[in-house]
Amino acid sequence: MRRLETRWGILMALPAILGFLIFTIGPMAASAFFSFTDWTIGASPSFIGLDNYTAMVGDELFWKSLTATTYYTLGSVPLVLIVSFAVAMLLNQKVRGLSAWRTIFYLPTLVPAIANVVLWIWIFNPDFGLLNSLLRQGGLPDSQWIYGESTAVPSLIIMSTWGFGNTMVIFLAGLQGVPRHLYEAVSIDGGGAWRRFWHVTLPMMTPTIFYNLVVGVVGTFQVFNQAYVMTEGGPNHATLFYVYYLFRKAFTESEMGYASALAWTLFMIIMVVTFLMFRNARRWVYYEMAGAR
Amino acid sequence: MRRRDLLKLGGLAALGATAACGGGSGSGSGGNVQLQFMFWGSTYEKAAVERMLNQYEQKNAGVKVKPLFTPDEYDVKLNTLVASNKLPDLGYVPMSMSFRLGEQGKLVNLFPYLKKYPQLAGYLPDAYLWTGQDNLHGVATANESMLLWYSKSAAAAAGVTPPAEAASAWTWDQLVENAYKLTVDQNGKHPDESGFDPKQVRQFGVSISFTYGAAWYGLLRSNGGDFADESGRRCVLDSPEAIQVFQNLQDLVYKHRVAPGPGQLAATGDEVPGTNILLKTKRVAMVVDGQWSLLDMNESKVDYGMGVLPKYKEPFTASQVAGASAAFAGGKHEEEAVELLAFHNDPRYVDLFAKGLWMPQEKKYYEDQAAIDSWTKNAQHPPEFRTVVVDYARDHGVPDLRNRVKNMSAISSDVLTPALQELETGKRPAAEIMKATAPKITSMLQGWHHTQDV
């Protein structure tokens, strides 16, 4: 059995392994090599050892972009997780027109970014924008939103919440796998909705939550689009997200050597964070018994 | 599979080193020449360029031109093609990248060809892009210059007439004065009237971009200031003249309240929404923008007028704001590529000039009456185009910073733009910001780009 499992295991993982060897590892290794070179696209790369990495230490924008990105990740990931979980629960109820409701809640994910940009620019407009109008009606102080240095990242975090659709769909799929007999057991014990949620839904959903957490963190550390289309990194570098900065170095300045070093530094950071999340997962993620073997 | 992969990896690592081997897409065999022309643009520009290429093919039997239309992320694609030696034969090149590629010898030196194609030799001096003595790596695709667009009906309603000739250009104070008349809040009040609500402005008097250099560079030069000193190694944006210009810009928003602040136009970049829309909806009465907006103005039937920029001392406007056009070195058909390069922005074959998007590069189109008429005497060009654009660009045009300052794209995105954004928020006065910024720019300056006579 053991040998059979090994044979099948490798065989079934083979497409993925081959894919990694053919399509992924080569370009990764090439970029790792370039991170040790001074390479302006068009010229020849020359080996400079760790110079790119030491240059980063003194690069003010590197630190700025790392801070902005971490800020964004810490704000956006929990918010999106909570919102999408709540919506998934909502859309898992038996209601009339469920298909339509689900589609409506997924729509923001489907609308192209460029159409969204114009909308959000209006929402954030300091004078007649939606948010400030609401704040003023509520007698609250208004804000400069994406146009203020201190409010720009929080504004983009709020905006990112609208992209909850994909996370929500994964939760929705996960909710289908929660065995009903467990709910029955809680009900028989006289437990209400809250106990069912706390003692059944939440523990049974931990593998899905864990997935969304990891993917969320890996994804938001590489956040790019919002800075690219909404703020162009401004004002005053407030939303200069890491990958946006890297992208600019790589393709506007053609400094591919330095960009590669930036990329591999981020790689290490994400790697460490992910590793910690996986290690920590043993304490709170519930798999079917044998899954842990 | 794995061996192959490793081999590939070795090949990849060496890729950058094998820079010189022949790229180019030319697969010409047996007298048939195949060229590849890479370009960007709206669907409108795309159609015009394709018509131009068709005409070229008709005039040159045996030559086929394949358009490589790249609507967006042009620099990503071009960088990739450069790195993989898969360059087209010629095409548009983003301005700062053209200098980099020129220095790397990736672009054909046009200098030796000037004799053969006298048309290329007759351009406006600022159209040429040099990488060093006698090394002409490209030309600006088309001439473009900045001016003061205005809504005719808004101006008429306020009794304002922006001047259309250099001699009668407004002073800065006159601009401000007229902007007051053109600024109206929801209750019809002007900024100098009591009860004016700056949060509810219906129509702003004027808009001049802070972050778009071409918008203020003419003003800066007009006041006797500049970006850097003669050596191009010291930034002089902290000079009294420069500070005055930037302080004036800031005052338009916060002191006079006649110009929109950040976000008030619903804009992040320079283009959301375009000047044509701003004027058509009368969100703003006057906008400093390029002459290329003419195409949009006509398409969306705006009731527009064209005026010259205000002046401080000498009148100036930024010109040559477009991207570059160049032929890529190493192609199989360099000769034909250069010929097509001379052809591709010839007003006789491209209707983008007559439609208002482009201005010609050849001098004769600014000097010879018949030649001027050939592209300006049509329904798309208003009568004042002659004085506001043709004469003004010829006599008072200074080339945009991007064509002149080395390392400009890094300076711009890393230091200058953030400083201008700060200026725009009005939190600190121009003097403070510019005094902090100029030394940072100085540390990045590498001099002016080379210029010479042809």
Place this chain on the structure above:
Amino acid sequence: MTAVAAPEKAGSRGVAPTQGLRKPRRYGRILLYVALVLGAIPTLLPFVWLVRSALMQDAQMFVSPPEWIPSPFQWSNFGEALTSQPFGRYFVNTLVIAVISVLGTVLTCSVAAFSFSRLRWRGRDVVFALLLSGVMLPYAVTLIPTFVMWQELGALDTIAPLTVPSWFAGAGGGVFNIFLLRQFFLTIPFELDEAAYIDGASPWRVFWTIVMPLSKPAIIVVTIFTFIGTWNDFLGPLLYLQSEENYTLSLGLASFQSMYLTQWGYLMAASAAVIAPIIALFFFLQRYFIEGVTLTGIKN
């Protein structure tokens, strides 16, 4: 160990397939609908904005404060936008790429996920971690080497670079799919496999007849994500395709927002048209997110 019950069809007992058993009480139901309506307002906003913009003239689109009813209704935006470029051809090209990618991704990723979650073999978790690391490096720096590779293979201007990786578990970004499926597979009771193995089933049989049918919702998620991902992919087609006859919808859309000029009316109209098929796709596929296959028969 009890015998494994066959998966039971949802609703066969006429019970609401919800996390609770009883129908929510009346005030609960009212609250439910209130929540749905309140949630629908912000989520509908971007779409309504898109549609109203698609039907407006450029000038009205940017009036501030914004207007919601087009005046006049600019229906011609749709006709003109969609005929200004060969969108029919782009549609077919995009559909071909999307379908090939979905098939490849679903098949190879689920097989791999099965291996990584339900089969024990040496080095399994290390290999999985290695695969996962592929998505942690920003694509901006691997883009050029990848391009060079496809160039060496002579595959430029073909759909190979856009489709072949999906048959290798979607190489790169596809690892997320393996990870997702793995997480779902791990929630299925292992007693099911063991019972089958005792009956002499092969791992493939376990995968195909037990795990896959129980994972429909997760498979649907991967299908939706992959389809939408390829449908909207811009950079891939931009880099690898050269001839216009091979272009995809996203390249067509981008032509309306070039570097210096955006044709807003066309852009909005064409965008609305381009996302219509994926909205429909989602509408039809989301119905699989019901407790179609529940595990009521299992008791630990």
